Amino acid sequence: MxxxxxxxxxxxxxxxxxxxxxxxxxxxxxxxxxxxxxxxxxxxxxxxxxxxxxxxxxxxxxxxxxxxxxxxxxxxxxxxxxENLENPIVSSYVRKNHLSEIHQVPVTYNFSQALIDPNLLPNHFLSDYVKKVFDLYPKVLSSYSTVQGDLELRESLTKYFINQYKKHIDATELLITSGSQQAIHIIAEAFVKAKDIILLERPSYSPAIDIFIEKGAKIISVDIHSNGYDLDQVEYLMKHYKPRLFYLNPTFHNPTGYTVPNSQRKQLVELAEKYRCLLVEDDVYHDIYFVGKPPPPIYTYDTVGTVIYVRSFCKYISPGLRIAAIICHSSLLQSLMIVKSLTDNGSPLLNQKIFLHYFSSKRMQQHLEKLRIAISIRKEIMEEKLSVTNWQWTSPNGGLNLWVRLPQHISIEKLLTKCFEHSISFVPGQICDPLKQQTSWIRLSYSYINEHQLRDGLKSFVEVVESLEE
Known part of the structure; x- marks a missing residue:
């Protein structure tokens, strides 16, 4: 081997x-x-x-x-x-959806959900668009979508991407999925078999780790830093291991918040082309920026069909709609459509139509501008409340998460158990690590609870950590 x-x-x-x-x-x-x-x-x-x-x-x-x-x-x-009945989530070595298990624990101070406070979402406006959709499409509940997704929506997204990135995309190169996690699962089903070698960032999105492990893939990790990747390391791995694909989350990375610089993005595509490795670019938080727009997606540098681009919109519009898009070369899309047809035969048409009419409206851009300000304020509150500690983190320029390093002598497993007792949740860094080694790191999401709860919850969280230091 x-x-x-x-x-x-x-x-x-x-x-x-x-x-x-x-x-x-x-x-x-x-x-x-x-x-x-x-x-x-x-x-x-x-x-x-x-x-x-x-x-x-x-x-x-x-x-x-x-x-x-x-x-x-x-x-x-x-x-x-x-032995670990109190907290089987971290200690279990049998792979499953670890993040989902944490989310299932009901708590008051939820720092584990990388979602946006429902009160910040355009609920009233969306209800208006629901009525509009039924007027425009009276038979929408009596119809299935095509497997590839509603053509009207795909054409609208095509225009959006062309306007944003000046890269030609055709509606035939888009596949609508029920959220980005389904997109990752479909990609794994289509292109990964047992014993295939794949590259994953370290740390990485926990459910993606679980998905590829369930496929029986052999995972090799690529360290991600605040300044991106070590491209010499990436080339070494691609050259010697011939990986099937490299799953990466280069923009406001989950969980670290890092953004891979523009200077590396084109080089990554060149390396992938040279060593015939698919790049799976998961781009969930692209529009959630605080300082300035992030670099264009890696996909925009692709000219030969090396990148499979996953773009999600539902987090900042309506998580319940579960709308994401896969964009890739038509030769790759055919395999993905077969898997999609076996999964659900097409995402719900009603959801796609509601999303279409809101996404193409002026209201959405106004909503996004206000949302960025609100989330940025919550990030600042979290950093302010944690500033009394000696913990370490890099302040992100976008996204929903803070990647925090606690003192090494703190048992994250004991901390999670104690936090559950105080109605607090967070994500242990261990489940974001393909090697399960990053035992001093945790992910705290600042976007899901309101500002008052954020202050109270973080105060309690710091006190719980300090109680374990005594």
């Missing part, structure tokens, strides 16, 4: 993921004895210290355990669940 590659860090990640896959796919069951360090090093053609490092992290994360002088064994899932 890794012959000829001598970068120890990347080999270590590969071995870590290799063992996880074996366990998750039930090849190695509970209490199964793992290959010895010497044996696995020989099979993988790596140094024994590389295998030892992977085994030690697996042991630390309670995926495996060791019997002195005998060897390493797969941890009992039943034992783990009993």
């Amino acid at each position: 890794v012959k000829g590659v001598r970068n120890v860090e990347f080999l270590f990640e590969q071995i870590y993921q290799y063992v996880l896959r074996k366990i998750e796919q039930k090849v190695w069951n509970e209490h199964h004895k793992l290959p010895s360090i010497r044996q696995l090093a020989k099979e993988m053609n790596v140094h024994r210290l590389t295998v030892h490092k992977a085994y030690q992290l697996l042991k630390k994360n309670e995926v495996i355990y060791v019997k002195d002088k005998i060897g390493y064994y797969v941890q009992s899932n039943g034992t783990k669940q009993t």
Whole structure:
């Protein structure tokens, strides 16, 4: 699997993921004895210290355990669940939708939902457009949409993208999906099979990690920083591992808030073309900027069909409408449409028509301008309330999240349990990490609760953290 590659860090990640896959796919069951360090090093053609490092992290994360002088064994899932009954979300190594589990816990101070306060959304205006849609399309509830999506909506979005980015797009190159998460799932179903190697940012959007892992993909991580990627690292990985795709979220990245600079975007496309790697660009927060517009999407540099662009609009208009679009070369779109047809045979037509008439109105632009100000104020409130601590973060220029580093001695698992008791939620950084290593980081979303709740909730949150430091 890794012959000829001598970068120890990347080999270590590969071995870590290799063992996880074996366990998750039930090849190695509970209490199964793992290959010895010497044996696995020989099979993988790596140094024994590389295998030892992977085994030690697996042991630390309670995926495996060791019997002195005998060897390493797969941890009992039943034992783990009993030992961590208070908070199975972080500790579980059986992959699922970790973020969804956190959202299911009812709390007063919700810092885990990267959604916008419903009171900031255009509910009254949307109700007007619902009435308008029924007048214009009296049979809308009696009709299915096409699999590809309503033609009128696709043509409207085409005009929008052409006006925004001066790049020619045809309505035949768009596929309407029920939200961006469905888009990611469709892409994974169409283009990823078990044992395919894919690149994921580290950290990354938690449900995307879960989706690709459920497909049985072998994940290699690419570190994202406030100044973008190390393109030498990206080229090395593309050249040596020949990944199927690179899933990336380069604009107001979830969870960090970072934005990849314009200077890197064209280079990423050139690397993807050179090494025949699909780029899946997830662009959810593009319109939620505070200082100035972000760089054009990576997709705008694509000339040969290397980028699959996912653009979501529902977060800042109406999450309940679940409208997103996939834009890509027609040769790629055909495969995506087959998967979409097997998934739901087309997103609801009523939702598409409501979205169409609001999206193309002057009211939407006015709404966006006010929304940016309101969310920016909430971000500033969060940063102000956290300024009394010694925690670390990089202030984002857009998006809905703050990526915060807590003191290393704080157990995030214990913190989450204690926060639930105080009716507070957040996202542990561990579930945003393909390697589950970023144990000192958390994601706090500042957009979902009102300003008063934000102040009270953050005060309580800081107090809970401080209680664990005593």
